[in-house]
């Protein structure tokens with residue numbers, strides 16, 4: 147079997163490595179003309195994502211490029227410490243969630259796929275998919291084609307493949323938040339290394355962690371009821387707006403924003419449930435199938451888990467149709483549960499004045515309950531047993 151993988155973000159290279167381990171050839175086709183060195187900002191790879199990468203022997207390089215971030219401390223906009231919870235659940239050997247620059251994560255995963263001799267072809271933007279008897283053909287914007295037995299769409303939240311296989315499928319759903327992020331180096335902005343500080347400010351949400359190097363990695367979520375147009379996003383001078391949103395908060399958010407570059411603004415989206423994750427010889431994975439807002443810190447980990455489970459299904463089940471059916475059955479409930487969980491957190495960041503008072507009052511109780519009852523075990527203790535054979539339901 148030969149798999150065509152569309153997209154060399156996170157799910158693409160991981161799936162290719164998992165397929166290789168399952169004895170299935172894969173080629174990756176990426177729209178960009180080179181590795182994503184210029185993509186900004188950072189993300190959290192949760193312990194469950196690292197656990198899945200470990201199965202492929204691909205976790206060490208990722209962890210080496212990131213910062214261990216084991217805990218989260220919540221603050222109110224008045225500067226009151228609301229409580230502390232673990233950021234994920236440590237694995238048996240003590241491995242905790244890591245924070246890593248997005249560009250470093252993409253580069254590390256692509257390097258590992260390349261080192262395993264998996265072909266990655268850049269500058270190949272998928273524009274169409276055609277099924278023939280016994281094969282699937284990917285057509286690219288440059289007029290070239292590739293043929294395989296199955297096509298795995300790891301082409302992200304704005305997946306072109308999703309629209310090709312089901313033009314009626316829902317697209318990204320705006321969460322009411324605009325996200326910014328940056329890195330500053332200033333000894334005034336201190337914090338405990340390994341701790342994410344999350345500040346529910348009066349008008350906007352602020353998060354930061356301090357790297358051992360002394361850099362402060364920060365992000366901000368600015369509530370905005372209507373999604374700004376692309377033109378507004380690109381032409382607005384966001385820095386003074388963001389500084390103003392943090393004015394009067396009892397921490398240094400406004401000063402951090404003032405101190406450096408605030409990066410490109412991202413409206414935060416997720417994806418409503420899709421009617422189907424597969425059609426014929428095509429299957430969607432990662433954000434293409436079930437994008438979650440960043441608030442849960444789980445999107446990358448879900449894409450990684452998808453890659454392993456899909457490879458197991460293709461390894462063990464008779465034919466792609468049975469494999470895709472079982473893959474969707476095994477993954478849909480979990481992915482949609484994370485999307486819902488994340489959406490609730492995003493909503494709390496966009497709370498109005500009354501809800502905000504209630505939230506700040508309830509947060510310590512909520513955190514106490516969360517920290518003590520292990521009720522996120524379902525999310526963080528998801529372990530994939532690579533060797534156990536799959537059987538169709």
Ligand SMILES: Cc1cc2nc3c(=O)[nH]c(=O)nc-3n(C[C@H](O)[C@H](O)[C@H](O)COP(=O)(O)OP(=O)(O)OC[C@H]3O[C@@H](n4cnc5c(N)ncnc54)[C@H](O)[C@@H]3O)c2cc1C
Pocket residue numbers: 152153154155156157158175176177178187188189190191192270271272273300301302303304305306307325412431432433434437438439440442443444445446447448449
């Ligand atoms: C601001 C922000 C913060 C986030 N923070 C976190 C976090 O802390 N933790 C976390 O786990 N997740 C986070 N996420 C989500 C995470 O980035 C995604 O869930 C993850 O990248 C999904 O991986 P993927 O492989 O499905 O898609 P992507 O990583 O988006 O990769 C898709 C790839 O497909 C390529 N592509 C697209 N269209 C085509 C085409 N037509 N032809 C060929 N190639 C194509 C793209 O260029 C890209 O390389 C965040 C997202 C954002 C926007």
